[in-house]
Amino acid sequence: MTILAAVPSLSWGENLGRLALAAALGGAIGFERELRDREAGFRTHMLVCIGSALFTIVSAYGFREFLTSGDQVVRADPTRIAAQIVTGIGFLGAGAIIRQGVSIRGLTTAATLWVAAAIGMASGAGYYAGAVLGTIVTLIALWPLRRLAFPVFERLRPEERSMIIELRPDTKAAQLLAALEEEHARVEYFQLVDEEDDRRTVTVTLDTPSQELLSNISDLEFVQGVQWRR
DSSP: OHHHHHSOOOOHHHHHHHHHHHHHHHHHHHHHHHHTTOSSOHHHHHHHHHHHHHHHHHHHHTTHHHHTSSSSOOOOOTTTTTHHHHHHHHHHHHHTOEEETTEEEOHHHHHHHHHHHHHHHHHHTTOHHHHHHHHHHHHHHHTHHHHHHHHHHHHHSOOOEEEEEEEOTTOOHHHHHHHHHHTTOOEEEEEEEEOTTSOEEEEEEESSOOHHHHHHHHTSTTEEEEEEEO
């Protein structure tokens, strides 16, 4: 009895409570992502949070019979499994990141998956205050803070303008990108559209607009027309 008492354990009710809290908190973050139609939504964040909580519970309490099977209590690190969650969640987060031309989407969703894993670990470890407060701060960062910060960033950010470029048929996008690089133009967004009549139209957003750049691009032999669009 002395040996058994020295090893912590959880009842069915405590296990259920921690997993339920992880599901609720992870689902709250996932619900916000679902409303924005992101790659990882309600169920994904909930499962990440539950899985992290369960891994933490298993790491700390799952080997009680093994630890008390001898004459003495075997000393073990309760974080040995939970520590691997931090590394493993990176692979799942990487799957949410999508590259579209020179643009990258999904970084915020990957970050929320990482935070959901941390919240699940806190729930599984019984650190309820950290789990709840972490969820509240995350939701504030995803919605109210975004709405408040966006107008400020728009005023501080250098002016961006979109350039619409019509390319000659069979022109490769790499040729245009190389020309923009030679002009020291920083590309923020790049979209190539092939029209039905063999026309190729490119929309490029730059943070270094100038009439000289427009003139230089229009002089290229593979460019049929250029115009600025705000």
